[in-house]
Amino acid sequence: MNMRIAAVKYTVVATLVAAPLCLAQDKGGAGQMPAPRQVSAAERTEIAEVVTKRFHPKVSGKFNAYGAGEYRFGGTDDFFLIERNDLGSVAFETKTYGTTGKVLDASAFEKEVLLPRIEKALLEAGFDVKGKKFAHFQDEFVGAFHDRKALPEGFDPRHESKLVARSVAFDRAVEGLPVFGSELLVGLNPDGTIGRFRLHWPKLQEDEVKNARALQAEVRDKKWQLPTSLREEDTEVLEVTAGVGHSAFADPQFRSAAVVRVLYRRTAKGTEHPLVSTGFRYFDRSGKEVVFSSFPVLPGTDASLKVSEKKRY
Numbered sequence: 024m025n026m027r028i029a030a031v032k033y034t035v036v037a038t039l040v041a042a043p044l045c046l047a048q049d050k051g052g053a054g055q056m057p058a059p060r061q062v063s064a065a066e067r068t069e070i071a072e073v074v075t076k077r078f079h080p081k082v083s084g085k086f087n088a089y090g091a092g093e094y095r096f097g098g099t100d101d102f103f104l105i106e107r108n109d110l111g112s113v114a115f116e117t118k119t120y121g122t123t124g125k126v127l128d129a130s131a132f133e134k135e136v137l138l139p140r141i142e143k144a145l146l147e148a149g150f151d152v153k154g155k156k157f158a159h160f161q162d163e164f165v166g167a168f169h170d171r172k173a174l175p176e177g178f179d180p181r182h183e184s185k186l187v188a189r190s191v192a193f194d195r196a197v198e199g200l201p202v203f204g205s206e207l208l209v210g211l212n213p214d215g216t217i218g219r220f221r222l223h224w225p226k227l228q229e230d231e232v233k234n235a236r237a238l239q240a241e242v243r244d245k246k247w248q249l250p251t252s253l254r255e256e257d258t259e260v261l262e263v264t265a266g267v268g269h270s271a272f273a274d275p276q277f278r279s280a281a282v283v284r285v286l287y288r289r290t291a292k293g294t295e296h297p298l299v300s301t302g303f304r305y306f307d308r309s310g311k312e313v314v315f316s317s318f319p320v321l322p323g324t325d326a327s328l329k330v331s332e333k334k335r336y
Contacts, residue, residue, distance in 0.1 A: 057092025057275050066090070068260040070097040074104045077148040078115055078217050092275060105272075112223040112272050112307055120210055120218030121188030122161045126212070132287045134160075141191055141209050144217050155193040155207055165271050181300040190219050197227065200235055201266035203284055203305070206313060225270040225279065231267050234281035238265035238308060242283060248309040253287055261301070270315040278315050282307060 166184030190210035210219030
């Protein structure tokens with residue numbers, strides 16, 4: 024199996040299908056990972072039929088399927104699929120996407136040509152995604168060099184390598200209201216079929232949209248107060264935007280709320296080469312921080328299972 028697909032499979036399945044893990048405590052409270060469950064023969068057939076109808080992948084070998092709560096996993100040596108039934112979220116990728124080494128026909132992957140092709144592919148796959156807006160390309164290149172020291176100054180590998188894959192990322196907005204946390208990423212194969220796909224586009228609650236519009240007005244009228252933690256001398260506020268935010272694909276405890284997203288830059292001064300970091304945080308109307316996604320906390324290894332220095336050598 025392609026190493027990239029194998030890595031995705033290992034990471035997600037190990038996180039979601041392993042024994043239930045405690046989640047780190049955050050502003051939204053703690054939760055638990057979904058427990059693994061058996062996938063019946065009928066459900067396995069259903070998953071296989073759905074992925075074939077949507078993405079038309081090449082199928083060789085046995086189709087494997089797994090389950091954990093609302094999550095379903097399926098695939099062969101040729102592709103891998105993740106579904107989240109409660110939110111309609113989907114991730115799919117073929118083994119060969121971006122790995123063939125064949126140079127793309129640039130004229131077929133320009134924005135004006137590629138976006139209509141992606142729209143057609145989405146509709147044929149049964150995805151009518153509302154509120155999407157082109158954000159940027161994710162390009163992948165293939166190239167090789169043997170002597171790093173011999174590279175000329177200003178060497179740009181993008182100009183010396185082959186463009187082999189171009190995925191398109193989209194942002195989400197509802198009538199001008201930004202949605203934070205949603206994801207749509209589409210990569211087409213040269214024949215127009217989907218080779219890479221990620222969709223996390225949960226339905227928004229009407230009251231959250233209404234609250235976000237009110238927050239948007241407060242930010243516009245400068246009535247919303249920046250939290251004290253972001254008023255420090257070493258912090259530069261780059262952008263303040265109100266919208267609806269929600270948790271990530273892999274977080275089983277779904278959360279969403281009207282929030283203000285603050286993009287900021289911090290500079291650690293007092294050194295010859297100051298350290299600069301950029302990030303963003305979410306806050307509610309009162310200025311309290313909102314954390315949407317939790318992360319698994321793995322228990323430490325039992326001391327009896329650790330290899331001592333004496334045994335190691």
